[in-house]
Amino acid sequence: xxxxxxxxxxxxxxxxxxxxxxxxxxxxxxxxxxxxxxxxxxxxxxxxxxxxxxxxxxxxxxxxxxxxxxxxxxxxxxxxxxxxxxxxxxxxxxxxxxxxxxxxxxxxxxxxxxxxxxxxxxxxxxxxxxxxxxxxxxxxxxxxxxxx
Amino acid sequence: xxxxxxxxxxxxxxxxxxxxxxxxxxxxxxxxxxxxxxxxxxxxxxxxxxxxxxxxxxxxxxxxxxxxxxxxxxxxxxxxxxxxxxxxxxxxxxxxxxxxxxxxxxxxxxxxxxxxxxxxxxxxxxxxxxxxxxxxxxxxxxxxxxxxxxxxxxxxxxxxxxxxxxxxxxxxxxxxxxxxxxxxxxxxxxxxxxxxxxxxxxxxxxxxxxxxxxxxxxxxxxxxxxxxxxxxxxxxxxxxxxxxxx
Numbered sequence: 001x002x003x004x005x006x007x008x009x010x011x012x013x014x015x016x017x018x019x020x021x022x023x024x025x026x027x028x029x030x031x032x033x034x035x036x037x038x039x040x041x042x043x044x045x046x047x048x049x050x051x052x053x054x055x056x057x058x059x060x061x062x063x064x065x066x067x068x069x070x071x072x073x074x075x076x077x078x079x080x081x082x083x084x085x086x087x088x089x090x091x092x093x094x095x096x097x098x099x100x101x102x103x104x105x106x107x108x109x110x111x112x113x114x115x116x117x118x119x120x121x122x123x124x125x126x127x128x129x130x131x132x133x134x135x136x137x138x139x140x141x142x143x144x145x146x147x148x
Numbered sequence: 149x150x151x152x153x154x155x156x157x158x159x160x161x162x163x164x165x166x167x168x169x170x171x172x173x174x175x176x177x178x179x180x181x182x183x184x185x186x187x188x189x190x191x192x193x194x195x196x197x198x199x200x201x202x203x204x205x206x207x208x209x210x211x212x213x214x215x216x217x218x219x220x221x222x223x224x225x226x227x228x229x230x231x232x233x234x235x236x237x238x239x240x241x242x243x244x245x246x247x248x249x250x251x252x253x254x255x256x257x258x259x260x261x262x263x264x265x266x267x268x269x270x271x272x273x274x275x276x277x278x279x280x281x282x283x284x285x286x287x288x289x290x291x292x293x294x295x296x297x298x299x300x301x302x303x304x305x306x307x308x309x310x311x312x313x314x315x316x317x318x319x320x321x322x323x324x325x326x327x328x329x330x331x332x333x334x335x336x337x338x339x340x341x342x343x344x345x346x347x348x349x350x351x352x353x354x355x356x357x358x359x360x361x362x363x364x365x366x367x368x369x370x371x372x373x374x375x376x377x378x379x380x381x382x383x384x385x386x387x388x389x390x391x392x393x394x
Contacts, residue, residue, distance in 0.1 A: 004341055008227045015223075022316040026327060034329040035270045054327055093264030095193055114353065120263045125336040126196060127344040130187035 036103050042114075043082035049110045055102040056122065064098055077104060077114075079114060089114040095121035155375060158232055166368040175363030178354040197261045200254050205352055207251035211279060212318055214244025214363070215311075218286070219318075222311030232371070237311055238290050239370035243363050245283035249275040252276060261267055263331055271324035272332035275317060282314040 037047070039059045050086030054078055063076035075098075078096045086104050096102055101122030106115050149389045184202040191198035218240045224233035255273070257268045267273065286307060293304035336343045337352075344352065 004229075011153075011223055011226050011312070017314050018313060019319070022320060026323070028319055030257060030327060035268065035331055036329050038329060064375075093262070095262055096264070097193075100193075118264075120265055120268070120331060122331055123193065123262055123333055125333045125343045127201070127348045128192040129345055129347055130192050130195070131367055 039077055039079045039084050040081035042084055047108055049108050052107060054105050056105050059098050059102050060096045061101060077102060085116050086114045086116055088119050092119045093121040095123050111132055154231060159372065159375065162186045162368045167363055168367065169361045169365030173358050173365055173382065176354060177358030178364060180351060180358055184351055189347060194262055197258060200258045201354045202351055204251060204258060206255040207247045207254060209356060210294050210359055210363050211244060211248035211251050212321055214240050214247060215279060215318055216313060218244065218311045219315035224306035225308045226305060235371050235374045239374060241283055241287045243366045245280060248283055250279040252280060260305040268331050270331045271328040272330050275321040276323050279321060280289055284315060286310055
């Protein structure tokens with residue numbers, strides 16, 4: 001075995017070990033490194049009331065209600081397993097709309113509802129020109145497929 | 149491959165390739181970005197602010213691609229001891245850091261209208277910030293190693309080892325949005341499929357090609373500069389020795 005082959009094998013073993021270690025570490029961090037709780041985790045394993053957490057999921061259609069004071073809104077964040085009612089007082093980003101993703105930063109209340117200090121909108125990976133704005137996301141996705 | 153490891157042949161090739169890459173890259177990027185600003189359609193939900201993707205996404209790809217190339221050059225340096233590999237890795241670090249920083253800056257500007265925040269400690273954003281710090285650390289390390297062991301001639305293997313070890317961050321950046329719940333959306337484009345309308349996709353591909361050509365041109369120019377520096381220093385050393393002898 002020539003010296004350079006020996007170095008190649010050593011370097012490759014080092015790279016494989018490194019990647020393995022990195023992937024294992026990332027995998028172990030799976031829950032801690034997540035930016036937010038999903039409604040399912042939140043319902044199954046509720047965080048203690050009053051601790052600052054983030055809750056992320058979809059905003060339920062028809063659930064956004066503005067309270068009588070005009071600045072407080074109530075809405076429901078849900079996934080396929082659970083739904084959590086959220087109260088927020090303040091200004092929401094433009095992309096915060098029913099049927100799309102959102103992340104609420106705040107605290108669980110003793111009654112199980114969630115009071116948010118801040119609301120972030122999460123947008124999806126679809127990019128569609130405005131001419132197609134009357135379509136639903138699903139129709140737009142199909143239109144993209146057909147023109148390819 | 150061994151043919152290109154010959155510095156003289158590399159310099160002959162780089163002499164005409166450098167301006168060619170820089171000029172075509174600048175023209176293509178200029179045309180694409182002008183089109184993006186003036187003629188590209190607004191996005192359905194985000195409006196005009198989504199047009200920043202024509203800078204943000206190529207910058208992210210080049211930031212990550214830059215470190216991938218740096219890691220391959222480092223591996224080549226460690227295994228085959230090619231002197232040009234060490235120089236190539238050093239030349240990549242600065243434009244790589246620039247594009248990583250550009251990605252973070254444009255992402256922050258985009259995050260404010262789209263998400264409602266400039267910055268969050270989300271998996272994708274944090275791992276990209278780590279990439280920028282890795283570039284800065286690599287540059288400092290290479291500088292220090294070369295001061296000890298002679299300019300870029302690869303006396304010290306430490307920068308190359310660091311370049312290889314740092315590559316672990318690249319898959320972490322890529323998979324951060326798939327492994328962890330993140331505020332950043334998953335990738336729109338994968339091999340063979342796209343969740344982007346063709347008008348955005350082709351614009352993005354043109355912008356990426358333009359930025360990549362600029363990146364390549366800058367790397368070649370920097371490699372030529374490092375080689376010229378080494379040559380000048382060798383000549384000075386030789387002169388000094390002749391003077392001592394005389």
